[in-house]
Amino acid sequence: xxxxxxxxxxxxxxxxxxxxxxxxxxxxxxxxxxxxxxxxxxxxxxxxxxxxxxxxxxxxxxxxxxxxxxxxxxxxxxxxxxxxxxxxxxxxxxxxxxxxxxxxxxxxxxxxxxxxxxxxxxxxxxxxxxxxxxxxxxxxxxxxxxxxxxxxxxxxxxxxxxxxxxxxxxxxxxxxxxxxxxxxxxxxxxxxxxxxxxxxxxxxxxxxxxxxxxxxxxxxxxxxxxxxxxxxxxxxxxxxxxxxxxxxxxxxxxxxxxxxxxxxxxxxxxxxxxxxxxxxxxxxxxxxxxxxxxxxxxxxxxxxxxxxxxxxxxxxxxxxxxxxxxxxxxxxxxxxxxxxxxxxxxxxxxxxxxxxxxxxxxxxxxxxxxxxxxxxxxxxxxxxxxxxxxxxxxxxxxxxxxxxxxxxxxxxxxxxxxx
Amino acid sequence: xxxxxxxxxxxxxxxxxxxxxxxxxxxxxxxxxxxxxxxxxxxxxxxxxxxxxxxxxxxxxxxxxxxxxxxxxxxxxxxxxxxxxxxxxxxxxxxxxxxxxxxxxxxxxxxxxxxxxxxxxxxxxxxxxxxxxxxxxxxxxxxxxxxxxxxxxxxxxxxxxxxxxxxxxxxxxxxxxxxxxxxxxxxxxxxxxxxxxxxxxxxxxxxxxxxxxxxxxxxxxxxxxxxxxxxxxxxxxxxxxxxxxxxxxxxxxxxx
Numbered sequence: 001x002x003x004x005x006x007x008x009x010x011x012x013x014x015x016x017x018x019x020x021x022x023x024x025x026x027x028x029x030x031x032x033x034x035x036x037x038x039x040x041x042x043x044x045x046x047x048x049x050x051x052x053x054x055x056x057x058x059x060x061x062x063x064x065x066x067x068x069x070x071x072x073x074x075x076x077x078x079x080x081x082x083x084x085x086x087x088x089x090x091x092x093x094x095x096x097x098x099x100x101x102x103x104x105x106x107x108x109x110x111x112x113x114x115x116x117x118x119x120x121x122x123x124x125x126x127x128x129x130x131x132x133x134x135x136x137x138x139x140x141x142x143x144x145x146x147x148x149x150x151x152x153x154x155x156x157x158x159x160x161x162x163x164x165x166x167x168x169x170x171x172x173x174x175x176x177x178x179x180x181x182x183x184x185x186x187x188x189x190x191x192x193x194x195x196x197x198x199x200x201x202x203x204x205x206x207x208x209x210x211x212x213x214x215x216x217x218x219x220x221x222x223x224x225x226x227x228x229x230x231x232x233x234x235x236x237x238x239x240x241x242x243x244x245x246x247x248x249x250x251x252x253x254x255x256x257x258x259x260x261x262x263x264x265x266x267x268x269x270x271x272x273x274x275x276x277x278x279x280x281x282x283x284x285x286x287x288x289x290x291x292x293x294x295x296x297x298x299x300x301x302x303x304x305x306x307x308x309x310x311x312x313x314x315x316x317x318x319x320x321x322x323x324x325x326x327x328x329x330x331x332x333x334x335x336x337x338x339x340x341x342x343x344x345x346x347x348x349x350x351x352x353x354x355x356x357x358x359x360x361x362x363x364x365x366x367x368x369x370x371x372x373x374x375x376x377x378x379x380x381x382x383x384x385x386x387x388x389x390x391x392x393x394x395x396x397x398x399x400x401x402x403x404x405x406x407x408x409x410x411x412x413x414x415x416x417x418x419x
Numbered sequence: 420x421x422x423x424x425x426x427x428x429x430x431x432x433x434x435x436x437x438x439x440x441x442x443x444x445x446x447x448x449x450x451x452x453x454x455x456x457x458x459x460x461x462x463x464x465x466x467x468x469x470x471x472x473x474x475x476x477x478x479x480x481x482x483x484x485x486x487x488x489x490x491x492x493x494x495x496x497x498x499x500x501x502x503x504x505x506x507x508x509x510x511x512x513x514x515x516x517x518x519x520x521x522x523x524x525x526x527x528x529x530x531x532x533x534x535x536x537x538x539x540x541x542x543x544x545x546x547x548x549x550x551x552x553x554x555x556x557x558x559x560x561x562x563x564x565x566x567x568x569x570x571x572x573x574x575x576x577x578x579x580x581x582x583x584x585x586x587x588x589x590x591x592x593x594x595x596x597x598x599x600x601x602x603x604x605x606x607x608x609x610x611x612x613x614x615x616x617x618x619x620x621x622x623x624x625x626x627x628x629x630x631x632x633x634x635x636x637x638x639x640x641x642x643x644x645x646x647x648x649x650x651x652x653x654x655x656x657x658x659x660x661x662x663x664x665x666x667x668x669x670x671x672x673x674x675x
Contacts, residue, residue: 083505128616132532139540143512146544150505150551162548169544189616 005112011120019124022099030273031061033323040327073262076152083151088260088267091144095274098137101130102281103192103290104315108308122308123192130191131179134282138175138237142168144271145239149256160255163338164239164246170345171236171243177353178230182286184360185219185370191282194219195290199300207370215292215300222370225377226356227287229349231325234279236345238272241330243341280322284315291315348384355380425473429592432466436496437585439463443500444574444581460496464489474596483524491517504550508543515539529616 007013035050035057042049051057075084105122109115127133142165149161183189186197187206200209200217207217220227236243246255257268284290291311292300299307299314336344359376362368439459442452471485494513501507515538523531574580623631 080505083509127528128614129528129532132529132536136532136535136540139536139544142540142544143547146547146551147509158551162552165544165548169541172540 005110009110009113009117009120014120015124018104018122019100022104022124023096026096026099026274026277027270029277030270031065033273033276034064034269035060036323037327037330040324041331044328044331068263068266071262073264076154076259079153079259080151083147084259085264087144087148087151087256088264088271089144090147091141091271092267092274094137094141094144095271095278098134098275098278099281100124101127101133101191102278103195103285105308105312106192106195106291108303108305110305119303121192122312126190126192129189131183131189131194131282131286134278135172135176135179139172141237141271141275144268145256148260148268152256152259154259156253157256157258160246160252160258163252164256167239167243167245167338167341167345168237170342171233171349174229174345174349174353175233175237177350177357178226178233179286181223181226181353181356181360182219182230184357184364185222185373186286191285191290195285195292198289198292213295214297215289216294218289218292219287220289222373223287223356223360223377224374225352225381227283229353229356230283230287232344232349234283235326235329236341238275238279238326240272240276240326242333242335244330244335245338245341248335276323276326277319280319280326281315283322284318288318352380352384425470425596426593428466428470428473429596430589432463432470433585433589433592435459435466436463436492436588437581440496440499440584441577441581443496444577445500445502446573446577456500460493463496464493467492470596480524484521487517487521487524491521505547508546508550511546512539512543515543526615529619 008017038060039049039057041047049057050060053059053063075081101123103121103123107119107121109117109119125133145168146161146165149157149159149164152158182194185206186194188194188197197206198217198219199215200207207219207222209215209217235241239246241247245252246257248254257265260268291314293314299310356377359373359380363370363372363376439456439462442459443456467489468485471481471488491514494510494517497510498507498514501510515534519531519534519539521531522534
């Protein structure tokens with residue numbers, strides 16, 4: 001009995017147990033995300049969605065999994081076999097190992113631990129560079145996509161892989177900039193410290209809490225624009241709609257996974273859903289207060305086991321809300337064309353991101369109060385809107401140099417030509 | 420003279436490594452010597468393990484260190500000897516990852532992760548891109564060189580390249596081996612406890628501020644140059660006074 005208690009009180013063994021628990025939890029969550037996706041799409045399109053397997057269709061993920069496992073695993077001929085098999089695993093593993101630094105429940109102590117003992121962290125690894133680790137892991141995700149496309153020995157799959165890789169590389173830049181804004185605002189690279197900075201209780205904290213509520217000093221309120229841009233880039237990084245060019249079957253013959261089938265294909269998609277969960281988790285930790293519940297001081301700061309479990313629950317609930325947002329976006333917005341997607345990243349998000357980083361650096365350098373960033377955000381938004389009104393260029397590339405009148409004239413000419 | 424003995428060990432291991440690389444280098448028309456290559460690689464890696472064992476003594480870190488170091492060395496050998504560039508690039512990623520792990524293991528977390536972000540996440544992606552754009556994947560058939568392009572079938576100057584590499588490696592290895600590593604555990608423990616990312620940031624922004632600025636300016640200039648080179652104005656139908664001849668794909672884009 002003492003052995004078990006000691007093992008649980010040791011951060012190393014606790015981390016190993018926690019990582020196994022998280023792995024199981026994430027795999028279940030991913031399976032049910034797919035059911036949720038189908039249900040949400042059905043509700044949005046006024047259908048029922050899957051409702052035959054089990055009560056209300058709740059066992060559908062099980063049926064899907066069995067189907068995928070028993071499906072014939074078609075490996076096309078003339079392919080690069082090693083890389084073809086390796087690629088989906090890279091995608092999947094890279095999406096999973098990001099969970100190591102997510103602060104699920106903060107610091108706590110077991111009841112049998114001494115009051116003054118060093119607290120345990122409900123987090124697999126508390127490292128000095130948590131956020132950089134996530135960025136590094138995310139930057140490796142490109143390989144799964146580009147190798148999968150190339151190894152298929154199919155030109156369409158290859159172009160799909162190049163397209164998806166270019167998209168991921170482009171959106172990594174505004175993503176990193178927004179993460180930098182988060183780092184500069186909370187003044188830490190450790191995710192657990194970023195969350196505690198958003199408690200906003202003590203006067204030394206960089207951000208003051210809204211209404212004086214404990215746990216309501218979310219970075220979101222100080223950098224709303226950065227949070228929105230981070231959400232957009234997270235959509236693009238996970239290859240989700242409206243950036244899911246890999247799934248244009250009609251227009252682009254699919255993407256990097258055109259030649260995949262069965263469980264290998266499923267691994268790409270499990271990776272995508274796991275990526276959704278990771279990206280929402282780290283967005284929540286940087287911008288949405290992590291496990292904090294506004295005004296509930298006991299839950300936000302207590303070191304009891306119950307509080308830790310509740311914090312984990314709050315974190316998971318916030319993730320669920322984000323996943324719902326992802327899904328509503330997917331089933332509401334149409335897909336971007338590729339040039340529009342690139343222009344959005346390089347001509348809008350990167351300049352705005354640079355402005356936000358400069359704003360936050362200026363605040364730190366001049367030692368200004370943090371609320372200046374709200375004014376700055378509104379100003380940047382106003383300037384961007386003003387530029388949009390003055391320039392009056394649509395973000396679509398092709399009709400760029402045509403003014404409205406010209407477009408109507410050309411349309412008329414075209415109609416006349418067709419008779 | 421333990422350290423002198425270790426230097427000979429290092430030279431010996433380096434020599435085996437050089438032979439291994441030489442026999443592993445692709446050469447068309449030469450009978451395949453994969454068995455010899457694998458044997459020499461095994462001897463080299465085994466020698467390295469013994470060397471690490473002598474060097475690190477009873478240090479608790481030697482197992483993890485040995486595994487990561489062997490991964491790095493083995494990957495590096497394959498970077499040089501693999502006849503297909505895509506696989507060379509992938510082995511390079513393995514080398515970068517294991518090196519980053521080693522760096523993190525001695526407590527320089529920021530450096531290790533920066534290595535992964537910069538090399539594995541950015542530079543090698545462009546390598547892989549370029550290689551893949553220039554070579555379509557092909558079927559791997561029975562012959563080792565069937566799927567390899569002409570200019571990748573033979574190493575150019577295997578003897579001189581291996582010799583130069585051996586001299587470089589032997590020099591570096593001898594210097595590393597001669598140092599007294601008995602304080603290694605204490606040094607790494609001291610590095611682990613400090614907030615070294617913070618310290619690194621402070622140092623870069625105070626002592627080396629000008630170097631950081633210069634590097635930044637250099638990268639900026641390179642980026643502007645790349646954009647200037649890549650930017651090609653596509654004339655639009657409405658831009659030109661007379662429309663360019665029909666049928667030239669990519670020169671004109673007619674909206675309707």
